[in-house]
Amino acid sequence: EETRSGTIELLLTKPINHQQVVWGKYLATFLLVVIALVLTIPYYITVASIGNIDHGAVISGYFGLLLMSSAYIGVGLFASSITNNQIVSFLLALLIGVFFHILFGVFGGNLSGILGKVFYYLSMNTHFESITRGVIDTKDLIYFATITYAGVFLAEKAIQSKTS
Numbered sequence: 001e002e003t004r005s006g007t008i009e010l011l012l013t014k015p016i017n018h019q020q021v022v023w024g025k026y027l028a029t030f031l032l033v034v035i036a037l038v039l040t041i042p043y044y045i046t047v048a049s050i051g052n053i054d055h056g057a058v059i060s061g062y063f064g065l066l067l068m069s070s071a072y073i074g075v076g077l078f079a080s081s082i083t084n085n086q087i088v089s090f091l092l093a094l095l096i097g098v099f100f101h102i103l104f105g106v107f108g109g110n111l112s113g114i115l116g117k118v119f120y121y122l123s124m125n126t127h128f129e130s131i132t133r134g135v136i137d138t139k140d141l142i143y144f145a146t147i148t149y150a151g152v153f154l155a156e157k158a159i160q161s162k163t164s
Contacts, residue, residue, distance in 0.1 A: 022081075022156045026073055026148075033069040037062060056134050064131035067144040068124060072097055074151025081155035081162075100124040100147070 016024075047053055072093075079093035080086070101124045108120025120126060124147070127140040 018156050018160045022077060022152055022159065026077060026152050029073045029076075030070060033073070034066065037065060057132065060134045060136065061132045063136070064128050067131065067141070068128050071100075071124065071144050071147035071151070074148040074155075075100070076151075077155040078151040078158070081158035 044053075044058055048055070075096050076089075076093045079096065080089040083089045083092065100122065104119045105123035105125050108116050108118075108123055108126075110116070111119060121143075124143075127143045130137060130140050
């Protein structure tokens with residue numbers, strides 16, 4: 001949208017580089033997600049006051065949501081950086097998200113051997129469920145950090161190639 005409306009030139013004439021622009025967009029979107037999740041805390045407090053609740057599972061669930069949101073923000077930034085149309089960008093991000101969240105898990109469950117293990121590892125749902133059970137493993141943290149960084153890095157390179 002910024003390429004089409006011409007505001008990308010305004011951004012890039014400032015004394016900032018492509019990396020700072022993309023990371024700024026990422027952090028702004030991530031902050032929006034954090035605010036949205038903070039606004040759900042009264043529901044947690046209400047349910048906790050009614051009866052017993054597993055506080056560890058809730059906290060790890062929030063943490064897992066932040067990690068998964070971070071990965072999807074990276075994917076969305078990448079999708080929006082390679083196309084000029086917002087609808088195409090949304091559909092591309094949705095398609096990539098469906099592959100990571102659902103289809104890789106289905107492929108991993110139906111295939112055997114090393115290929116099944118690779119698809120199962122690529123499934124975002126697998127890593128998210130692990131975290132929501134309270135198991136915060138470094139492989140899950142590395143997975144989400146890698147997806148996030150790859151999306152932001154590829155978005156930066158796409159914007160850099162468009163403006164060069």
